[in-house]
Amino acid sequence: MIIHQNFTGGNIRIEKQEGNTFYLNNQLRDTTEDWFYWAFCIEAAGGKTVTFKFPPVRLGYYGPAVSHDLKKWDWLGKGDDENSFTYTFGENENKVYFAHSMLYHPDRFYEFAKRNGIEIKELCKSGKGRSVPYITIGNGKNIVLLTARHHACESTGSYVLEGVLQELITRPLEDSSVICVPFVDFDGVIEGDQGKSRFPYDHNRDYNIGQESIYPEIKAIRNIADKGILYGFDFHSPWHFNGGNDNVFIVEKRPHKKAEYDRFGMILESLITEKSMKYSLKNNVPPNQGWNSSKAPCFGCYMNDIGKAKIAFTLETAYFGTEDNIFTQDRAVELGKCFALAIKKYDKDTI
Ligand SMILES: [Zn+2]
Structure with a gap:
């Protein structure tokens, strides 16, 4: 048996092994607070029953996400207790991936672009020299x-x-014209970093007005926004789980835009289909409520204040959801389709 992180998005630390029980944790790397992301591959475990134990706040409601190809992900289901799970490998089941949540491999995006005849272009070189992808659609x-x-x-x-x-x-x-940067912290996505609360600050805090960005990706995104945009939407996941983190919600940043957030939210709620992750306007987080400081620099603030967007915000989508609204890959894609319809209706109603 071997547990490793040698794949896109891999992140694991083996604390110890006792027979067929592994004590695991994640690697925080340069994240300055406790965080929960991990993903590992286990090979050569065919025919064995293996138990994986974690510290608290590493496993979601439905156990780990499990995959055999890094493409299709399922929930394994609740484990032995909230911090561990056991898996019996088939005789020839010799390569399995387990993760905190359902990974989105960049190859899936490249295949999506290819299928739709869209060219992948280079936004900039990342801090580690990788070519950071972006795409454009239309020329309006x-x-x-x-x-x-x-x-x-x-x-x-x-x-x-x-x-x-x-x-x-x-x-x-x-x-x-749509300009899309699908993996802003591209190095982090490839290397399986948490990315949240990086030292000295993370990519979403690199929007200090009047101060140069430290990440080349943010510099490039700001150059786009500085010419003016109509809309800016940024897609995130919230904290691990519990309470509001189990929902889909809009993070509101500017009190004077309240009516616009409400109007967009109402439209989105009305367009949610059966097949989609659910969204309710009432779950939006108003500015300066709890963790949502309107003073901290971020995408939504910058796109509003400098990009002069009619509306700009972050949409958070839960990692696990709730029993009546469980996260799946398909339901999240469907949510995106509903969201795009909402953009179009919001836009039409404005004129
Ligand atoms: Zn985030």
């Missing part, structure tokens, strides 16, 4: 800026983003 005058993974581990947002793009490619918003 109004810029719709779409981003995800300002925080590397937040894969639920990537599924929603894919759904948004699919709808806007099939039935575009009039007079618009």
